[in-house]
Amino acid sequence: MICILLVAGHGTVLQTQIKNDDTGLYSHLTGVPKALLPGTGGKKILDFWWETVNVRQLFTEVYLVTNADKYKHYERWATANDFPVENIVNDGSTTLKDQLGAVADLELVIRSRKLDDDVVVIAGDMLCADQNFDIAQVIRFFRSKPGELIIYYEMEEGERSSSRGIVEVCPKTHRITCFLEKPEEGRTVSRLASVVFYCVRRDTLSYMSDFLSLQTRTTERTFGLFWEWLINEKQLDVFGMKLPTGFQLIGQVGLSDYTKWLTHYSTKKQDNPAQPITCRSYARVGLMGNPSDGFNGKTIAMTISNFWAEVTLVESQILALVPHPLNDPTEFGSLQDLFCISRREGYLGGLRLLQATCKKFYQFCSKRGIALTKQNFTLKYDTNIPRQVGLAGSSAIVSATLKCLMEFYNITDNDLPKPIRANFILSVETDELFITAGLQDRVVQVYEGLVYMDFSKKLMDEQGYGNYASMDMSDLPRFWLAYLSDPSDSGRIHSNIRQRWLSGEPVVVEAMKTFAELTDQARSAIKERDWTRLAQLMDQNFELRRSIYTDDCLGPGNLRMVQLARQFGSAVKLPGSGGAVVGLCLDQVRLVEMRQAFQEAGCVFCVISPYIPSASSVGGLH
Helix, strand or coil: CEEEEECCCCCHHHHHHHHHCCCCCCHHHCCCCHHHCECHHHCEHHHHHHHHHCCCCCCCEEEEEECCCCHHHHHHHHHHCCCCHHHEEECCCCCCCCCCCHHHHHHHHHHHCCCCCCEEEEECCCEECCCCECHHHHHHHHHCCCCEEEEEEECCCCCCHHHCEEEEECCCCCEEEEEEECCCCCCCCCCEEEEEEEEECHHHCCHHHHHHHHCCCHHHCCHHHHHHHHHHHCCCCEEEEECCCCEECCCCCCHHHHHHHHHHHHHHHHHCCCCCEEEEEEEEEEEECCCHHHHCCEEEEEEEEEEEEEEEEEEECCCEECCCCCCCCCCCCCHHHHHHHHHHHCCCCCHHHHHHHHHHHHHHHHHCCECCECCEEEEEEEECCCCCCCCCHHHHHHHHHHHHHHHHCCCCCCCCCHHHHHHHHHHHHHHHCCCCCCCHHHHHHHHCCEEEEECCHHHHHHHCCCEEEECCCCCCCCEEEEEECCCCCHHHHHCCHHHHHHCCCHHHHHHHHHHHHHHHHHHHHHHHCCHHHHHHHHHHHHHHHHHHHCHHHHCHHHHHHHHHHHHCCCEEECCCCCCEEEEECCCHHHHHHHHHHHHHCCEEEEECCECCCCCCCCCCCC
């Protein structure tokens, strides 16, 4: 593969304003080409691009195209930066009036150097906000697609669509469905701006000659018009990849543009000097419908602030995952100590969850056409969610880790929408770690609060996720939670139900439909604030679950907690896969008595504090 850096533009406006600036601040830049002006991080703009593409494993050759007016500047730059001078191509133009045009410059290099390979084309005078993106990831994505590749970014506030080439991208295939060169405001809602950063297959290079023959004026020989013609008229397959960064100084710009964006990008970097990113996700209780979320049912669940998982990410030289001193022990007091801890807690701590999330995140972004920056980090976690009692402790760690990664790499809700985010978290656990799980926990931990979820087969087949609706959390009754101090592995509670459901066993299929009906009734009860009815439905939910899972599967510990709660007239059910119970006792006096009874029985008991997300929360520590 060959890389071509384009720096043949005549920046007449910028150069004229630098020359005429009466402050004297920029007199040392008089006559300096735009690509050789200082950029962010103390580097010249072109220095950054040369460092980015100077990778022998990716490119057999790198060429630079300039004009006759500035050729000596780039020749001097080449000798100082170990760039092969013989690879500088002079297009012969000296003024804006006799310029060839960007597409003609590219065609000149290909024709004069007899190039017959795929090419990467980059404008070497663009100012890039982030100095760390991984060009190898761009090349891998290009090679995975049957067409050309255009890099785009999401414009910041204040940037006008009419100053950029705007792309409309299919979120599933990443194919660019429409290219609009500097569209009038209001013509498209897209804020995705293309930049001169393309990957072009050798078979497509011949289209440039056809395009140039149609454009008699050099001002029309721009890449924006070329892509508009190739995509909209010729209907070629062209794909898009997003860089979560910004680009500026594209085309003719003035001194104010240069100073504004250089200051803006430099300030952004200074304002965020490797500040720690800390995110939380909360435990959840399934109030109705579970475990039908894994069987095309419906559920209602709620995040609770009593228990949480917290992940902290800090930028670092190497990528490091820090073991938790309690959950990932590597030192023990004795062999007996190791034996007791291993017997009680098993061998699977949270470190594997961090690692699997990072691996899946990189894979996801690569497939979704999002190029990540080459930044390393250190991840550590903490959690107070009790283990193996079915409160979604594992998915909370994965969810919090994903929040940190999204913030660190500037991945937006548009890049990873909430329904897809829940699917992602589930895939980390099921695909990477082979944990038996359904979507409910991941959905409620992404949306947060009280959430109604419909996982019907039609929805899941058509859109890949269910319908999820946040519910009003005002004036909720006081739910309570109790869990075993020494629970068994909650994953075993699912038994053979899935096999029975997949084989179409009528009693199981009908039960899952009934779970969905109970959930719809519970939704109505919550809307009407009919807590007596909700309590009745919670009891029905448990009895239905008991009828298909059987007492042997539910286990004696869970059944004892249910029986104890019913002695005090409380509604009760399992909030998850087992090891804990959630209840609703409308008699506050009996609630106090029940707390004491549970504690005397060796269980941990607490009144639930619902976690209510703020309207402005975007995933950080709340």
